[in-house]
Amino acid sequence: MTSLPTETTGKKLGLVIDLDTCVGCHACVVNCKEWNTGGYGAPLADLDAYGAEPVGSWLNRIHTFEVTPEDAPASIVHFPKSCLHCDDAPCVTVCPTGASYKRGEDGIVLVDENMCIGCGLCAWACPYGAREMDPVENVMKKCTLCVDRIYNDNLPKEDQIPACVRTCPAEARHFGDLGDPESDISKLVAERGGMDLMPEMGTKPVNKYLPPRPKTHSHVEPEAPKAKALDAKGFLGWLDKTLEAL
Amino acid sequence: MHPAISVIFFTVTSGAGFGFLTLIGLGVPLPESGVGAFFASLIAGGLAVIGLISSTFHLGRPERAWRAFSQWRSSWLSREGVCAVITLVLFALYALNWVFFDNRIVWLGLFVSIGSIATVFTTAMIYTQMKSVPVWNNILTPVCYLLFSLTCGTLLAGSFGYWEAAVVSLPFFALVSIVVAWGAKLMWWQSGETLSSRGSDTGTATGLGSIGKVKLLEKPHSGENYLTKEMVHQIGRKHADKLRMIALLIGAGLPIVVCIIMLIAGANGLLFAVAALAMIAGLFVERWLFFAEAKHAVSLYY
Numbered sequence: 068m069t070s071l072p073t074e075t076t077g078k079k080l081g082l083v084i085d086l087d088t089c090v091g092c093h094a095c096v097v098n099c100k101e102w103n104t105g106g107y108g109a110p111l112a113d114l115d116a117y118g119a120e121p122v123g124s125w126l127n128r129i130h131t132f133e134v135t136p137e138d139a140p141a142s143i144v145h146f147p148k149s150c151l152h153c154d155d156a157p158c159v160t161v162c163p164t165g166a167s168y169k170r171g172e173d174g175i176v177l178v179d180e181n182m183c184i185g186c187g188l189c190a191w192a193c194p195y196g197a198r199e200m201d202p203v204e205n206v207m208k209k210c211t212l213c214v215d216r217i218y219n220d221n222l223p224k225e226d227q228i229p230a231c232v233r234t235c236p237a238e239a240r241h242f243g244d245l246g247d248p249e250s251d252i253s254k255l256v257a258e259r260g261g262m263d264l265m266p267e268m269g270t271k272p273v274n275k276y277l278p279p280r281p282k283t284h285s286h287v288e289p290e291a292p293k294a295k296a297l298d299a300k301g302f303l304g305w306l307d308k309t310l311e312a313l
Numbered sequence: 314m315h316p317a318i319s320v321i322f323f324t325v326t327s328g329a330g331f332g333f334l335t336l337i338g339l340g341v342p343l344p345e346s347g348v349g350a351f352f353a354s355l356i357a358g359g360l361a362v363i364g365l366i367s368s369t370f371h372l373g374r375p376e377r378a379w380r381a382f383s384q385w386r387s388s389w390l391s392r393e394g395v396c397a398v399i400t401l402v403l404f405a406l407y408a409l410n411w412v413f414f415d416n417r418i419v420w421l422g423l424f425v426s427i428g429s430i431a432t433v434f435t436t437a438m439i440y441t442q443m444k445s446v447p448v449w450n451n452i453l454t455p456v457c458y459l460l461f462s463l464t465c466g467t468l469l470a471g472s473f474g475y476w477e478a479a480v481v482s483l484p485f486f487a488l489v490s491i492v493v494a495w496g497a498k499l500m501w502w503q504s505g506e507t508l509s510s511r512g513s514d515t516g517t518a519t520g521l522g523s524i525g526k527v528k529l530l531e532k533p534h535s536g537e538n539y540l541t542k543e544m545v546h547q548i549g550r551k552h553a554d555k556l557r558m559i560a561l562l563i564g565a566g567l568p569i570v571v572c573i574i575m576l577i578a579g580a581n582g583l584l585f586a587v588a589a590l591a592m593i594a595g596l597f598v599e600r601w602l603f604f605a606e607a608k609h610a611v612s613l614y615y
Contacts, residue, residue: 069384086521096533121536128533130614132515136525143530146519148614157444163381163391182380185373188390190543191314194445194513196611199539205373262520265610267512268444276520 069162071155072171079174079246080212081152081273082232083256087280089239091129091145095231099127099149099210102230107215108180112203124199126150126210127231134279144279147240149231150197150210151264151272152176158189158198158209167207174246174273175214180206194268217242245273314446315546316604319370324436325596327364327397328458329589331429332466333357334404338426341470342478346415353473354408357466358401361432365397389442393435400428433462440603445610447506447513449603457501460494461599465592468568471585484575487588491572495565498599502557508608518613532615544609553606556598564595 103126104111113123127149135141152169156176159167166182167189169175178189178198183206190198190207198209213229216222226233232240243252255261261275299307334357337343344350369375382398384391404425410416437458440449467487476483508514515529516522568588575584 070387122538122542124539125533128538130519130529130533131531132519132521133528133530134521134525135528139525141525144519144521146521148533157442160387161390161439161442163384163388163394164377165380165384182377183374184377184380186371186381186390187373187543188439190539191443191609192445194610195518196540196544196614200373200543202539264520265513265517267517268610278520279524 069159069165069167071159071169075171075174077246078172078244079152079154079273080217080243081174081245081252081275082149082212082229083241083243083245083252083261083275083277084147085239085241085259085277086144086146087239087277088237089129089145089147090237091131091143092236093129094234094236095147095240096125096127096129098230098234100125102213102216103208103211106213107211108178108208109201109204109206111208112201114202122202124201124208126197126199126208139282142279142282147231148195148197149274150176150212151195151270151274152210152212154271154273155269157192157194157270161188161192163188175212176209177211177214178207178209180204183207194265194270195272212242245275314604314607314609315543316601317371319367321597321600321604323364323368324458325364325593325600326360326367327436328433328462328596329465329469329593330357330360330362330364331397331400331433332462332464333469334361334400334466335426335429335463336466336470338404338407338422338424338429340417340419340422341467342475343470343473344475346412349473350408350412353470354404354412356469358404358408361397361401361429389435389438393432393439396428396432396435400425400432403428429462430459433459446607447508447511448607451501451504451506453497453501453504457494457497460490460497461596464490464494465589465596468585468589468592471580472582472589474580474582474585476580476585482576482580483585484572484580487585488569488572488576491565491568491592495561508610508613513610513613515613518610529615540611541615545612545615546605550606553602556602560595560598560602562595564592564599567591567595 100111111124113121115121130146132144132146133141134144152174156169159169164182164184166179168177185205187200198207201208217227228242232242241252244250245253247253256275259277261277263272337357343353369378372378381391381394385395407421407425410418434455437455441454443449467490471483471487515527519527521527568591571584571588575581
């Protein structure tokens with residue numbers, strides 16, 4: 068089971084994250100925790116939640132980076148990071164028990180928590196830090212792409228998407244089939260130049276990131292708007308002239 | 314990477330144990346039977362077993378450890394478990410014949426040796442396979458593990474005082490293997506691949522490198538998390554140079570001096586034991602650094 072699937076449908080469900088529109092509000096982080104603490108598998112536990120040093124397992128975290136071009140001032144980029152559901156997922160093949168697996172039918176990478184021995188090797192193998200050990204259950208937790216939402220017919224149609232995508236107020240997160248070049252999400256990737264994270268690691272991530280759109284360079288001094296000759300008519304014109312005359 | 318004591322203890326002691334098992338299997342001169350054979354078997358097998366047991370201490374769910382034997386087709390960790398158990402079962406049969414019937418079965422010994430080498434190799438491959446930790450992802454990693462294992466085995470075998478029957482001078486063989494093993498480790502330290510030598514930096518990690526210089530402004534959470542504790546460990550790097558010197562002095566220098574003394578003044582079981590203990594102590598420091606110095610790709614996000 069820990070070999071990568073040999074028979075696939077060509078379907079590659081995944082996320083596209085728009086670094087141009089993400090405002091870094093952490094709503095996706097919170098909704099992810101909320102859904103997944105009550106959904107698939109063990110709850111996402113926290114330790115010392117109200118104490119001095121709280122820690123806990125999260126499947127999605129937002130980092131904030133400062134990017135400084137050579138010829139322009141720095142800009143801020145909020146950077147949500149979760150499992151990329153890699154085509155060549157090293158976290159799957161290292162697993163000694165078969166708990167970590169990638170589904171042939173839609174490419175989702177999952178952990179069977181009843182088989183997991185909590186050795187942590189899959190978290191080591193992932194260059195992106197997408198897996199975290201649950202501090203209470205001592206099994207590996209990771210993004211399930213909300214497998215318990217996207218196929219769940221008990222939910223209204225609009226909720227049958229991952230919790231992070233559903234909640235994003237900026238619509239910076241998109242969900243779909245990245246294996247189908249005609250899907251909306253694939254077209255979006257093509258149009259915006261979607262990119263892989265650390266392609267040099269050879270993991271072939273399914274999730275793509277859309278780079279921030281090029282900024283108007285503000286180092287070119289904007290021309291000060293020239294004062295327009297006041298040419299008011301009517302009452303305001305009369306008022307202007309009267310006041311001028313005083 | 315976080316240097317977990319259980320994993321350091323496991324790789325060093327089981328490395329030494331399986332190294333000794335390799336030499337026993339190859340027929341290195343040892344007590345012919347009885348109590349001496351029992352103690353040799355106990356030390357070799359005991360070190361291997363203690364190491365393996367300690368490795369289960371870092372599991373979140375040790376009660377499910379048996380499941381780890383199932384994925385030998387794809388997983389080096391699983392292969393290691395399978396190799397270790399097969400080797401130890403074969404050695405149990407070998408040791409029974411040796412201790413009780415004065416009979417060291419040659420063909421069975423060869424299987425024990427092959428199994429022991431395979432076990433140490435699979436242990437090393439658990440780390441070597443990690444592209445996410447470039448310094449481990451190096452052909453010299455298994456070379457070092459195997460050479461250290463065999464050297465510890467040689468010194469342990471010498472401690473039993475049967476060196477006169479050896480085809481080659483055991484102190485000389487030990488001296489050469491100590492020098493070669495630490496030579497390989499020095500090469501490993503020199504050739505250490507880094508994230509940047511593999512073309513990874515915060516720019517590639519975020520995909521923002523093409524825009525400009527990328528720097529972390531704010532971490533996802535103000536506190537620590539599993540990733541920062543497990544993979545963004547930094548304490549070890551501070552004293553790395555001093556610790557390397559300590560590892561070399563205790564693990565290489567002392568055993569080399571002891572071997573030279575034995576070459577001049579004649580072999581001595583007690584001196585071999587001193588050299589073996591020094592080597593193992595040095596390897597604890599070396600192995601601590603192996604983890605503490607290793608930089609994981611996820612550190613680029615923190």
